[in-house]
Amino acid sequence: MFKKALLALPVALALGATAHAEKPPEEVLQDLIDSVDSAYLTQSEQNLLMMADNPAMWTGMDGEDLFHTPRGPNNVSMEACDFGKGPGVLEGAYVELPRYFEDTDRVMDLENRIVHCMTEVQGFAADDPAVARRHGSGSDHMKIQTYIAMQSNGMEWNNPLDHPLEIAMRDAGEVMFYRRSGIADFNCNTCHGESGKRIRASVLPSKDVPQEWTKAMSWPAFRVGHDNVRSSQHRIRGCYWQMRMPRINPDGDASIALMSYWTDASRGQPAILPDMKR
Amino acid sequence: MLKKTPIAAGIAALATIFIAGGCAVADADKSNAVDYTAMTPEELAEHLIFEANGFVLDQEVQEGGTTRQRMVQDDLHKACSVIGGGDPDQETLEAVRAAAAESIVYPEGGIELGDWERGRELAWSGFGYRVGHKTDDHSARDVGGNCYNCHQLATDRTGGNLGPSLTGYGKTRGTSEAMLKYAYDMIYNPHVYFPCTNMPRFGHSGFLDEQAIADIMAYMFDPESPVNE
Numbered sequence: 001m002f003k004k005a006l007l008a009l010p011v012a013l014a015l016g017a018t019a020h021a022e023k024p025p026e027e028v029l030q031d032l033i034d035s036v037d038s039a040y041l042t043q044s045e046q047n048l049l050m051m052a053d054n055p056a057m058w059t060g061m062d063g064e065d066l067f068h069t070p071r072g073p074n075n076v077s078m079e080a081c082d083f084g085k086g087p088g089v090l091e092g093a094y095v096e097l098p099r100y101f102e103d104t105d106r107v108m109d110l111e112n113r114i115v116h117c118m119t120e121v122q123g124f125a126a127d128d129p130a131v132a133r134r135h136g137s138g139s140d141h142m143k144i145q146t147y148i149a150m151q152s153n154g155m156e157w158n159n160p161l162d163h164p165l166e167i168a169m170r171d172a173g174e175v176m177f178y179r180r181s182g183i184a185d186f187n188c189n190t191c192h193g194e195s196g197k198r199i200r201a202s203v204l205p206s207k208d209v210p211q212e213w214t215k216a217m218s219w220p221a222f223r224v225g226h227d228n229v230r231s232s233q234h235r236i237r238g239c240y241w242q243m244r245m246p247r248i249n250p251d252g253d254a255s256i257a258l259m260s261y262w263t264d265a266s267r268g269q270p271a272i273l274p275d276m277k278r
Numbered sequence: 279m280l281k282k283t284p285i286a287a288g289i290a291a292l293a294t295i296f297i298a299g300g301c302a303v304a305d306a307d308k309s310n311a312v313d314y315t316a317m318t319p320e321e322l323a324e325h326l327i328f329e330a331n332g333f334v335l336d337q338e339v340q341e342g343g344t345t346r347q348r349m350v351q352d353d354l355h356k357a358c359s360v361i362g363g364g365d366p367d368q369e370t371l372e373a374v375r376a377a378a379a380e381s382i383v384y385p386e387g388g389i390e391l392g393d394w395e396r397g398r399e400l401a402w403s404g405f406g407y408r409v410g411h412k413t414d415d416h417s418a419r420d421v422g423g424n425c426y427n428c429h430q431l432a433t434d435r436t437g438g439n440l441g442p443s444l445t446g447y448g449k450t451r452g453t454s455e456a457m458l459k460y461a462y463d464m465i466y467n468p469h470v471y472f473p474c475t476n477m478p479r480f481g482h483s484g485f486l487d488e489q490a491i492a493d494i495m496a497y498m499f500d501p502e503s504p505v506n507e
Contacts, residue, residue, distance in 0.1 A: 164315040171319035172326055178363065179323060180355040182348040183341065183407050183485055184478040191440070193363045198438045199427050208363075237411060246333040246345035247410030253314075254332025257323070 025272045026051035028154045029215065032270070036211040039196050043203040047224060047276050056146055056222040056274035059137045059229045063147025066140055072122030072130070081117035083110070083148060094152040095271050098260045100163035107169045109256045111233050114144055134250060137222075137229045145231055146220040146274055153273040157214060157266040166260065169253065173261030176254065177207070186243040188258075192216075202278060207265050214269035217262050221275035229274065232259055340407055340416050341484055348409070353377065358474035371473040378469035381482045389458045390492060397497030398504070400490055401425040402435060407485065423465075423486055423494050428477070431497070432504035441477060448499035449506035461498060465491050 023031070029051065033041045042048075067078045079088035084099050098109040104116060111134065118124040118131045126132065133139040161167050177188040188207070191199065195206040205216035219232040233250040236258060240248050248255050312329075314322050326332045327349050335346040351359070354377065357370050365371060403422025408414045414421075429444045430437035437443070451457050463470050466481030480486040486494070497503050 168314040168317070168319070168322055172314075172322035174361060175319045175323035176327070178359050178361050179351070180359045181351045183483050185355065185358075185483070186476075186478070187359060189363050190476045197440050199440065200438050201436045202438075240333075241408055241410050241412070244407045244409065245348050246335055246337060248333050249331050252326070252332040253330050254323075254326040257326055 023154050024052065025054070025153055025274060028270050028272050029275075032211045032215065032272075036209065038209065038212050040203040040205045040209075040212045041215060044278055047278065050224075051276050054222050054274055054276050055137070056220060056229045056276070059143050059220070059222075060146040060150045060274060063143035063145070066144050067147055072118065072124045074121065074123035076122055078114075078117050078122070078144070081113075081121050083113055083117075090148050090151040092152050092155050094149045094273070095155045095157050096159055098166075098169065098256050098263065099160050100166050107163075107165050107253070107256055107260060109232065109259050110145055110148060111141065111231060111250060112256065114141060114148075115251065134231070135228070135234055142220060142229045142231060146229055149220055149271075149273045152271050154270050156268050156270055157217075157263050158268070159260060159263040161264065169257045170260040170264050173257035173259065176258050177261055182243060182245050184244045186245075188239065190243075191239075207262070210266055210269045213262070214266040215272055215275060217259075217266055218272040218275040220273070221277045223277050225278055230277075334410065337409055337413075339409055340414065345409055354469065354474075354479075360474075365474050374469050374473035375471075378467045378473065378479075378482075381479070382463055382466050382470065383481070384462070385488050385492070389455075389462045389495075391453075391458075391496040391499055392489060392492030392494075394493070394496035394500040394503040397493035397495070398432070400486075400494050401431055401497050421486065421490065423480060423490065425494065432507065434504055444498060445505065447505055448501065448503070453499050458495070458499070461495055462491065465494065 026048070029041070029048070032038075070077045081087060082101070082103075083090060083093040084096055084101070085091070085093045094110055097113070098107050100107050101113070101116075106112075108116065115126075115131055118128075119126055124131050130140045134141045136142060159166070159170075161170060180187040180190075191197070191204050192207045195209045195212065197204050197206075205212040207213050207216075217232065217235075219235060220229050222228070223230045233255060236248055236255055237250070240246065312325065314325075317325060328335070328346075333345065333349060335344060335349065337345040339345055339348065354374055357366055357374050360366055366374075400420065400422045402425075403420070404424040404427065405419050406414050406416065406421030406424075425431060425444075426435060426437040428438045428440035429442065430439070431444050431447075433445060447461075460471075462481075464477075465486070467479045468475045468477040469479065478485060481491060498505055500506070
């Protein structure tokens, strides 16, 4: 543990230089804890202690290499890709996703935008593992997502709602959040409509308490129980599974609509990137 | 091979028109590709779920049929899905309550308590009806009620608090016929007492069978059960 901490320090320093937030993720979280009385934010003292030594930092560092290395059949780096603020511009890009992209005429989240970059710019086939493998700390996706997201640490969530499609997707996501169905009659609000509620021992975040919600949707995060860095799409998949609903398609607009809504619910709150969760 | 007769030329000309027409139709489809901004949020949500490849809808599910039906809303789902949370109007709540009362089916021999030890495990188990990246195989294990997710029961295990604590349930309430009926109703279709509650309709939906309900009720009421220690 001590050795890991020693190793993590230079990592934090190195990434700190490129991640433009002044405060590391654990301090962003601490400020939120100080600002509101929340059982959700404070539930794991152990995780709070480990935050400075978050294994997701390593995942992000691997992502930095992948991002800047020319790859794929076209042998170009992802610096050529636009994540919303111009080619290669990552600072603050993630907190403004999902957003409308003119080149695809579509509202896209980070994962779909990375797929677009890999297939259209770098020339990877859709079934190439770089594109198709979405989960696990060892996947290109999680490495690159973590790296890009870290460039928005401490910045306020602010997904644009200017283009009519951005508004339509956000509003449809809201309907989905409250839409009950299935054999267990659940919706997202069943678990995320009230502060201080627990599933067994786990305190749930409330969508209506933005200081809680920003942590809830600050992905990628290292999930201690999974021993892996996880994404927003992974969280959504898990929620629908628990609700006994069908598997959500990460490339479909339904998942992006839901993300447009949940990001809007955190508007103005600082992102914790990368986060650490139970 | 058509001879170059006036008729054949006419056919060829017609074919050209058809082909051109076909292209025109294809182009129209593209430019008329569903306009999300022309839909209400509700219409768009339905479209994204059912028409735009939002979910895997063709997987077989444990109760028979496909995952599509897990996304199709019944009357209760529609009535109780309120944007922003909270309850629908009083009239709607009364309709939900009345429909719930109609839905409840009692065991032929009346409500009886089963095996509290099996009930203890079913109250704890979250197994059952999950589909997608990991699908529960009901032939491998019994379907649980997952009561502990939301309720505290016996305190040897940690329960959630989305629902009220049920610790000491039978001890404090007794086992009168009325009490057993109330608990049975609450498990079978809780909307009869709490319209638009978050709790699933475990009996009405078929999530739990008659034996499982009897066993879970024994766990709640049996004097030997750790719930009533």
